[in-house]
Amino acid sequence: MSVAGVGFTSRATAASVASALARAGGAPQALATAAAKAEALERLTGRAVIAVAPAALAAQRTLTDSAASRAAQGTGSVAEAAALAAAGPGARLAGPRAISDDGQATAALALGPGEDL
Secondary structure (H helix, E strand, O other): OEEEEEEEOOOOOHHHHHHHHHHHOOOOOEEEEEHHHHHHHHHHHOOOEEEEOHHHHHOOOOOOOOHHHHHHHOOOOHHHHHHHHHHOOOOEEOOOOEEOOOOOEEEEEEEOOOOOO
């Protein structure tokens, strides 16, 4: 399964999230984010969202190490960690997180075992 993880600020709009997703590339089968923000992401995208628990976010190795993200969510990148956790064991990132045009959202694509872009 391919999953796009999304991180975003309280100032993010639907356009912010769409921009980050477009920059991340691919066509994810699912969206995921930190559990505390899942409902907000569902409202912004109109899609069901996988809510990732804080412990699952913190357990993921991310390519990006943002001090702000680490302080707020316990991981270097909410987008990367959420994507990896939701895609399951053996998942890998297609690349580092992408940042929206307005800087209010990030997205990263994770691919499950055996999946390609």
